[in-house]
Amino acid sequence: MKKMVKRLKNERGLTLVELLAVVVILGIIAAIAVPSIGMIIENSKKDAAVSNAQQILNAAQLYKAGTSSVDGDLGHDQLKEYLEGDGIINPWDASTPITEYSVTLNSSGSNEVDITFPGKCTISGTSQQLTSKGRDACGS
Numbered sequence: 001m002k003k004m005v006k007r008l009k010n011e012r013g014l015t016l017v018e019l020l021a022v023v024v025i026l027g028i029i030a031a032i033a034v035p036s037i038g039m040i041i042e043n044s045k046k047d048a049a050v051s052n053a054q055q056i057l058n059a060a061q062l063y064k065a066g067t068s069s070v071d072g073d074l075g076h077d078q079l080k081e082y083l084e085g086d087g088i089i090n091p092w093d094a095s096t097p098i099t100e101y102s103v104t105l106n107s108s109g110s111n112e113v114d115i116t117f118p119g120k121c122t123i124s125g126t127s128q129q130l131t132s133k134g135r136d137a138c139g140s
Contacts, residue, residue: 056113072105
């Protein structure tokens with residue numbers, strides 16, 4: 001028993017300098033990781049907004065196929081039966097659906113959407129433009 005107690009007394013823990021070095025390294029890692037995670041979240045919200053605009057254009061295509069209307073502007077009242085829920089989900093505030101948007105139908109097939117996510121992003125363009133721009137279509 002005395003040998004064990006003596007052995008425990010000889011073992012030392014981390015010094016203050018070693019502990020401080022570990023804390024500094026963890027701080028550096030956190031300083032790098034936190035902004036990166038913030039950008040990932042913001043980019044995913046922009047991607048969701050562009051996807052929502054694509055869904056509106058798809059709903060307009062369904063509307064166009066089901067009616068004799070070829071040209072003109074459409075809003076939420078005309079397209080809501082082709083969309084799920086009460087409106088388009090706002091990626092920045094899921095509790096407030098977006099119901100103010102417009103789609104311009106053209107006989108040439110190049111339908112254009114115009115949707116604004118309040119205070120965050122405005123998306124305008126055709127389906128091809130939205131696909132080619134990706135999250136950059138979500139201009140402020």
